[in-house]
Amino acid sequence: MNKKQLVVKLSGALNLSKADAERTFDTITNTILDALKGDDSVKIAGFGTYKVAKRKARVGRNPRTGEQIQIAASQKVKFLPAKALKEVFNR
Amino acid sequence: MNKKQLVVKLSGALNLSKADAERTFDTITNTILDALKGDDSVKIAGFGTYKVAKRKARVGRNPRTGEQIQIAASQKVKFLPAKALKEVFNR
DNA sequence: GTTTCTATATGCAAAAAATGCATACCCAAT
DNA sequence: ATTGGGTATGCATTTTTTGCATATAGAAAC
Incomplete structure (x- = not known):
């Protein structure tokens, strides 16, 4: 959808x-x-929590070439489903 | 919030x-x-995509006792931030 | 005010994410 | 209707996340 x-x-x-x-x-x-x-977080009862997660810089790898790559630190929005939300999909 | x-x-x-x-x-x-x-997915342009992700069964561990535990397969709702959303937090 | 929900913290194994990039595809907006 | 742009996919390997039990504290819902 x-x-x-x-x-x-x-x-x-x-x-x-x-x-x-x-x-x-x-x-x-x-x-x-x-x-x-x-x-840095928005908590919605019965649905879930949006959080901004900080990722540290690290060494990655280009899967095509195998070449090592420096990856900059970044931030991403994470969603953590609430308990009620998990239960809907697990029974 | x-x-x-x-x-x-x-x-x-x-x-x-x-x-x-x-x-x-x-x-x-x-x-x-x-x-x-x-x-099984809801795509919201400029915001992100909600998906139902299937997780395989696997071996876990009771952190209190160290005892191994079989964890059943389950489903969980994942949120994948859209590109625009990532950019907001990375500049 | 009471009760339910959520975060936290713990150790550890296995699953999943992330990375670049090309292609195909689907959606959104013109 | 066309087109431009975002998104899914596959790939290999390493990093990150997950989720287990459980109690407690704090917050939120009713």
Whole structure:
């Protein structure tokens, strides 16, 4: 499922036009992003937690050539599913 | 930031009551969850992709006793940040 | 205010991620 | 409808993550 299809579903569930549903959805993702930029985690009960994880610089390898490569430190957003979320998929 | 604080922000950004903002937010997470149950991935452009990942069974260990334990296969929801999302945090 | 949920911390083995890059593909926006 | 761009895939190897049991503390939900 892609964003467009999701927006259609939301449009129905929220009783909004597609344009409004999309705006609403974008507002939410942007709000989460902003929160992640300032704070460093966003915890959503019953769903999961978004965290910014710092990765140290390290030595990698180009799998094609085998050549060693220096990899810069970076940050990435991690999502940790909540307990309830795991249970949905494991029974 | 927790869910309550997020809802307050959304309430302002979406010009909704807190109760409505929370309902809207819950509707969205539930819609994503439902989609994940049926389909197995939800792709949100500019944000990321939620996927159900299968984990193989394997041998674990009780960290308290050191005793070996068989861990059953399971499924978990993975979030893969989109390129745009990575860039936000790496510059 | 009570109760449920989550983070943490522990050691360790196995699974998974990450890396560059080409290609194919699918989606998004014009 | 077309096109540009992001994304999946495969590859080899090393680093990182995961997840086990369990108690506790702190936070959040109701």
